[in-house]
Amino acid sequence: MKIKVPKKPLPSLLSLVGYPVAILFSVFSFFQIGFNLEDFKRNLANRSIVTDPLFNPKWEWAIENASQALLETIQIAILASILGCFIALPLSFYASRATNQTTITYYIYKSFLNFIRTIPDLFWAMLFTVAVGIGPFAGVLALIMFSMAIMGKLLSETIDSIDLGPLEAAKASGAKHNQAVFSSALPQILPNFTAYFLYIFELCIRASVILGLVGAGGVGRIIETQRIFLRFDRITPIIVLILIAVIAIEQFSVWLRRKIL
């Protein structure tokens, strides 16, 4: 008996064009970044500059000098994620089709949030250090922009997919648009908001570590000065301290998320 096997469809245009282009671009990129095995081997001989002090950490020095800055880092992250997320909360209602009926303002808010998101966090930090001066305040402002952009994107997409029934019900019983949004759209997205907030808080903790490299406060400032003098024996314990703090805060936030949701 012969079984009629359906024919395999031809490869799609995307895969026909996409795979060769992706492979060629990868090869081209590796050439452009100057990947060269000879140089790499020669440089690998220099590794003792880093690796020797890396495994010979100076703990007392780090705890004495970096703990204050580490605290500052955490404070920057807390303040920035709280302010950024709460600024983004009303904005994302305007940047969603479900709760904003005016097409023009929808596009304005949506592209405003997209625009903020295209600028990397450290670029914001550089801009703010020039604008408001060097110090943790510039870092806070940079991370506010950072968390606002992420929260705006995540939350406005969540609002797009809410159940429109309660909104209609509120309007049918005589609520104005804003009242309807406040009383029936907001409660629907509050659990998501909390989850996103904790996620963004984790991102901010990670991001605030490096803010100091451009002078925006936090523990990065100390890393930067020691890095210039190649004191990797002082950097290792700081990095380990940061890792411990980051992992502890992440565990706390995972625990809190499970508790709330």
Place this chain on the structure above:
Amino acid sequence: MNIPKQPFNQKILRYTITFLIVIGSIWSASGLEITTERFLTAPSKLWILISAMFPLDLSEEAFSRIVPKVGESLFIAWAGTVIGAIFSFPVSFLAANNVALNMVSRVTKQILNIIRAFPELILAFVFLPITGLGPLTGTLAVGIHSIGTLGKLSSEVIEGIDEGPLESIKSSGGSKINELLFGVVPQVMPTITSYWLYRFEINLRASAVLGVVGAGGVGAELINQLRFRDFPRAGTVLVVTILMVLIVDTISAAIRKRIIKGREVKV
């Protein structure tokens, strides 16, 4: 009318969260010596900086310096993503608890967590004395960080597959390798490929920043122009970077959408 009361637990939770948020922000703001007044004057200060950037420096010399740097960032991001994709793909099978042994999966997951905990910039300046100032350092930093993140995401995709195809391969005599190749890979490939592209978008922003420590890319250009107070040229750097990120984001988002949706096949 009889309105049901809100559960007591929920009320406590709500007050605790509000309390935590208020206390947290007050503690942070006082520790950093930040006042409302500084917040209120910040936008106008940023505006002064932005207006100093216009008109942009559109001279040919500026472009011949900036565009190669922006291109370098693009190459770093792509090459880093390729490194991350190649290495994370096999690792993600080891980390998924439905295809690997439980012990192996747990150990691999912890290793991925540790890799993920290092920000790209910190990796970059650890590599800097070894691989030298230049894009190679940035690529390695981006690549290694991507292994951690992509490995985690991919292993979660593998854990969420439908076990049916695996069983049918097993029952028709396929080996464990056959199961992975014909049962797991076809199911997870679309999602994992779209994660690779998504990671490329994130890496693009990361690689733009890496120049700050001298690991190649456009960041060095921006920080130097800002230090020398050459605001029009700093503005050009910003605008060119934003344009590149926007273009790449749009293309990559369109491809991701197409990959996830799949093409229509006439039978």
